[in-house]
Amino acid sequence: MPEKEGSCVGLNEPRLVVRKFLARPQPEGVGAVVRRSIGRFELRYFDPFLVLDEFSVTAPAGFPDHPHRGFETVTYMLQGAVKHEDFDGHRGTIGAGDLQWMTAGRGIVHSEMPAAQGTQKGLQLWINLSSKYKMIEPRYQEISSKDIAEATKDGIKVRVIAGEALGTKSAVYTRTPTMYLDFTLEPGAHLQQPIPESWNAFVYVLEGEGIFGRLKSSPVNAHHLLLLGSGDGLEAWNKSSKLLRFILVGGEPLCEPLVQFGPFVMNTQEEIDRTIDDFENYTNGFEKARHWRSESGLTQDF
Helix, strand or coil: CCCCCCCCCCCCCECCEEEEEECCEEEECECEEEEEEECECCECCECCEEEEEEEEEECCCEEEEEEEECEEEEEEEEECEEEEEECCCCEEEEECCCEEEEECCCCEEEEEEECCCCEEEEEEEEEECCCCCCCCCCEEEEECHHHCEEEEECCEEEEEEECEECCEECCCCCCCCEEEEEEEECCCCEEEEECCCCCEEEEEEEECEEEECCCCCCCEECCEEEEECCCCEEEEECCCCCCEEEEEEEECCCCCCCEEECCEEECCHHHHHHHHHHHHHCCCCCHHHCCCCCCCCCECCC
């Protein structure tokens, strides 16, 4: 019998690492720096994932007023805090360990700017939406750090941002079926995490050094993205003397045509052209952008 998704038990066919990238720093926004691993020239798209950025931003740098349409952004803070606000009056602060899952849908214009002293660090993942959901009304799911589901077993700690692990489930609703797990392995720990076989999945290493896929593989350290091949789950080992922390993300492929123009992601060029017209003319979801400016008052080119 196949093991229950999210348990830490044997796998029939562990996934192997099929590609590996080092995410190198590059400028983004206004004065910010990101390490982009998905959405770069070597890996434009990993269905359903459009972008994965590990970002670092210190005031006055940031991500000022900019639009989105056709996908979701998932912001997970690792250090410091970011203040966000949008043209519909939604605003708040995401602190260390907090999560914001934003469905841009038919249109959002928002800003994301530092809200604390020093350097703010986090991850932002862009998840594509199926054609039937691209023009839905925007919505937010925001979860404070204390409310993110966690579990610990045999030297493994997991924060369950989406999906299930170690018998613990997230309350986050994923319109595109997605798992997003933040693992910390103590020295000597061994993880076996099931992944639905039809899903694409990857690992991004945040700190430490780990072995992924098979025990004889070479260790991988921070800022590396690992694309996983076919199989029913991930095996990982921490053979070092320090903590290993990484995220495991998986999602059901949409298998739909993709046309992207910066922050707009649709299925056809005609839809992209219409989106640009909507944004420039403040119509069809972008009406409130006409008179709105964030507190920063800056606008990000796209």
